[in-house]
Amino acid sequence: xxxxxxxxxxxxxxxxxxxxxxxxxxxxxxxxxxxxxxxxxxxxxxxxxxxxxxxxxxxxxxxxxxxxxxxxxxxxxxxxxxxxxxxxxxxxxxxxxxxxxxxxxxxxxxxxxxxxxxxxxxxxxxxxxxxxxxxxxxxxxxxxxxxxxxxxxxxxxxxxxxxxxxxxxxxxxxxxxxxxxxxxxxxxxxxxxxxxxxxxxxxxxxxxxxxxxxxxxxxxxxxxxxxxxxxxxxxxxxxxxxxxxxxxxxxxxxxxxxxxxxxxxxxxxxxxxxxxxxxxxxxxxxxxxxxxxxxxxxxxxxxxxxxxxxxx
Amino acid sequence: xxxxxxxxxxxxxxxxxxxxxxxxxxxxxxxxxxxxxxxxxxxxxxxxxxxxxxxxxxxxxxxxxxxxxxxxxxxxxxxxxxxxxxxxxxxxxxxxxxxxxxxxxxxxxxxxxxxxxxxxxxxxxxxxxxxxxxxxxxxxxxxxxxxxxxxxxxxxxxxxxxxxxxxxxxxxxxxxxxxxxxxxxxxxxxxxxxxxxxxxxxxxxxxxxxxxxxxxxxxxxxxxxxxxxxxxxxxxxxxxxxxxxxxxxxxxxxxxxxxxxxxxxxxxxxxxxxxxxxxxxxxxxxxxxxxxxxxxxxxxxxxxxxxxxxxxxxxxxxxxxxxxxxxxx
Numbered sequence: 001x002x003x004x005x006x007x008x009x010x011x012x013x014x015x016x017x018x019x020x021x022x023x024x025x026x027x028x029x030x031x032x033x034x035x036x037x038x039x040x041x042x043x044x045x046x047x048x049x050x051x052x053x054x055x056x057x058x059x060x061x062x063x064x065x066x067x068x069x070x071x072x073x074x075x076x077x078x079x080x081x082x083x084x085x086x087x088x089x090x091x092x093x094x095x096x097x098x099x100x101x102x103x104x105x106x107x108x109x110x111x112x113x114x115x116x117x118x119x120x121x122x123x124x125x126x127x128x129x130x131x132x133x134x135x136x137x138x139x140x141x142x143x144x145x146x147x148x149x150x151x152x153x154x155x156x157x158x159x160x161x162x163x164x165x166x167x168x169x170x171x172x173x174x175x176x177x178x179x180x181x182x183x184x185x186x187x188x189x190x191x192x193x194x195x196x197x198x199x200x201x202x203x204x205x206x207x208x209x210x211x212x213x214x215x216x217x218x219x220x221x222x223x224x225x226x227x228x229x230x231x232x233x234x235x236x237x238x239x240x241x242x243x244x245x246x247x248x249x250x251x252x253x254x255x256x257x258x259x260x261x262x263x264x265x266x267x268x269x270x271x272x273x274x275x276x277x278x279x280x281x282x283x284x285x286x287x288x289x290x291x292x293x294x295x296x297x298x299x300x301x302x303x304x305x306x307x308x309x310x311x312x
Numbered sequence: 313x314x315x316x317x318x319x320x321x322x323x324x325x326x327x328x329x330x331x332x333x334x335x336x337x338x339x340x341x342x343x344x345x346x347x348x349x350x351x352x353x354x355x356x357x358x359x360x361x362x363x364x365x366x367x368x369x370x371x372x373x374x375x376x377x378x379x380x381x382x383x384x385x386x387x388x389x390x391x392x393x394x395x396x397x398x399x400x401x402x403x404x405x406x407x408x409x410x411x412x413x414x415x416x417x418x419x420x421x422x423x424x425x426x427x428x429x430x431x432x433x434x435x436x437x438x439x440x441x442x443x444x445x446x447x448x449x450x451x452x453x454x455x456x457x458x459x460x461x462x463x464x465x466x467x468x469x470x471x472x473x474x475x476x477x478x479x480x481x482x483x484x485x486x487x488x489x490x491x492x493x494x495x496x497x498x499x500x501x502x503x504x505x506x507x508x509x510x511x512x513x514x515x516x517x518x519x520x521x522x523x524x525x526x527x528x529x530x531x532x533x534x535x536x537x538x539x540x541x542x543x544x545x546x547x548x549x550x551x552x553x554x555x556x557x558x559x560x561x562x563x564x565x566x567x568x569x570x571x572x573x574x575x576x577x578x579x580x581x582x583x584x585x586x587x588x589x590x591x592x593x594x595x596x597x598x599x600x601x602x603x604x605x606x607x608x609x610x611x612x613x614x615x616x617x618x619x620x621x622x623x624x625x626x627x628x629x630x631x632x633x634x635x636x637x638x639x640x641x
Contacts, residue, residue, distance in 0.1 A: 059540065100611070101608060102541070115607070127402075128403060144403045181402065184402050185401075186484070190475065194478050224535055228532055
């Protein structure tokens with residue numbers, strides 16, 4: 001992963017990032033084929049590697065708008081195995097509900113990936129190791145991280161496309177909150193909230209660099225996210241080799257200005273690209289995928305001006 | 313071949329052999345104990361406070377309790393206590409309020425004055441406050457730009473956080489209240505009565521509209537929170553001396569309604585345990601613990617096995633009528 005190879009490179013000296021937007025009308029579409037085709041656009045070094053998929057599971061949700069959909073998780077798992085990964089582990093430490101198995105069963109993940117005691121690791125109860133943070137944006141000088149994460153060769157952040165009532169949006173960078181174990185930090189990872197959510201997002205992502213991001217925006221959440229909003233059918237999967245660029249692209253699809261989102265602005269300094277001219281866009285154009293999300297009044301300032309010809 | 317620590321029920325392999333739930337879960341816990349006396353969250357992992365406390369509490373209630381296993385678990389817990397009197401989270405360094413409450417509860421012996429380790433744990437717990445809700449915090453909330461109220465609750469009612477100097481949450485507050493209720497009044501720290509009163513008020517302040525509890529935010533941006541099983545169970549058990557109150561009754565009714573749709577053994581075990589304590593036995597329409605465990609071998613989770621063992625056994629002593637039990641409806 002990511003952890004042992006982590007290098008912080010100022011954005012101005014990084015090569016352009018690549019982000020693919022794919023139109024996926026619903027979960028009944030051939031998500032597996034679409035994702036496989038999308039991942040072929042990137043030469044991902046996963047052969048013989050251990051891959052860790054980090055979805056976003058928060059709490060049980062029968063409406064299917066809070067948690068990453070299991071169809072997308074299965075599609076990613078199958079694709080990485082097909083690319084020659086030695087193993088693909090699904091791992092998450094849910095932020096709210098302590099009964100992780102309860103979330104997975106309501107989600108019906110077992111129906112898609114088989115018995116979970118073999119396919120899934122609960123990061124909230126994993127053994128931990130202390131790792132110094134590579135940035136000190138928050139007051140946390142070190143993080144206790146699950147050994148499963150630290151030992152993985154290739155980390156994929158797989159969030160849901162959602163608004164967030166504390167930081168505006170939750171996408172692939174915010175999703176990495178879930179790797180921090182509840183058995184050290186409590187639920188809902190409250191120590192990180194007190195250290196500052198935006199700053200903690202930066203420290204986590206600078207320390208555990210996700211190698212790739214796949215955002216489930218087929219049905220996301222708008223309004224009072226990340227749990228009490230309303231479903232938003234954006235009909236997209238967004239994938240890329242730079243989580244900052246992936247999140248910036250998602251924000252633009254959501255009708256928001258990424259440079260106004262505090263943690264994205266900070267992350268753009270060291271972790272990836274925010275500007276459109278530094279992101280090679282693959283698949284659909286942002287304009288055609290753009291489906292502005294409702295946001296809480298407190299985040300009105302994040303709203304981007306509609307581009308010429310776009311529906312606001 | 314299963315490893316010696318795997319949960320294994322012959323019936324799951326299609327064999328016509330009956331094993332009682334106590335045998336399955338108790339056997340799993342006994343095999344999962346580490347040579348150092350503690351338990352990890354999963355078999356074969358480093359011993360940690362929370363799973364050691366839960367396994368101890370579950371095995372202690374068994375007729376065939378292994379005295380030696382429990383004694384070495386107690387020794388592990390005593391060794392794990394910090395100089396300040398707290399028990400660490402899995403980090404091995406930082407103190408946890410929930411781990412301290414559970415460790416004290418596991419070491420507590422009925423009708424016996426608390427040993428020194430417990431007394432120090434109680435002192436630490438009663439001296440440890442969440443930062444949210446203190447005077448400075450409340451003044452800061454009135455600062456211009458901080459006026460946006462996201463969660464509406466009475467922050468002056470402080471219980472316990474998962475970790476010190478954060479916010480009050482339902483589960484760690486409930487564990488602390490259950491512990492304090494089990495300690496004879498004469499052995500409690502001086503400010504225990506104040507902490508109990510505040511903690512109980514905090515729990516009632518955080519009940520979700522319609523009953524039940526979530527982590528501790530019943531209203532976010534004016535939207536009613538959805539209750540979850542685990543916090544609802546622990547809050548109800550912490551407040552069982554007030555069983556006549558409307559919030560308790562509503563929450564119990566919610567729990568009973570949801571019970572038949574529970575899909576995980578951890579939640580089902582906790583719900584059954586709580587309903588049993590409140591004298592409301594499980595209904596035949598409920599799923600069976602054994603069936604749910606079969607799906608994923610409950611992720612080999614030691615605390616879940618401990619809750620399942622407790623649910624399959626009689627009511628544990630520490631959840632029976634407390635030393636100060638009275639219904640203050």
